[in-house]
Amino acid sequence: MGDVGAGARVAQGDNISWVEGVAALPDGQLLSQQFRSLLDRIANDMSLDEDTRELVQDKTKAVAEGLINAQGAPSVLRLALLDAKAYFGNTASWVGSSLSGILESEAAQKTIGTLTEATTKAAITSFLE
Secondary structure, three states, X not given: OOOOOOOOOOOOOOOHHHHHHHHOOOOHHHHHHHHHHHHHHHHOOOOOOHHHHXXXXXXXXXXXXXXXXXXXXXXXXXXXXXXXXXXXXXXXXXXXXXXXXXXXXXXXXXXXXXXXXXXXXXXHHHHHO
């Protein structure tokens, strides 16, 4: 990487956008660590074939990205949760349980608890059931 100038922030690697976005939320460092840990578990789950692992990771990242955008675009979180619930009900149900644990955590509730959009709140409640 070349010279980017004094005071510039540079991030290099996979998943930079959601990692930095989650880290910016209240208790974001903890949330970011929880999502990274879950993604590592998925990557190392050899009971899933490669394509399924990739799909499961993508759906998990979509929930993280939805949480990042929950205030400005709650529909992103709502749609990610609806998709994840449908998928994880049939495939890799342990991931759905792990995501529920993250969403129920005090750290995530600091963001989720501020949402006022009714259909997104309903999607969150449905996912957690």
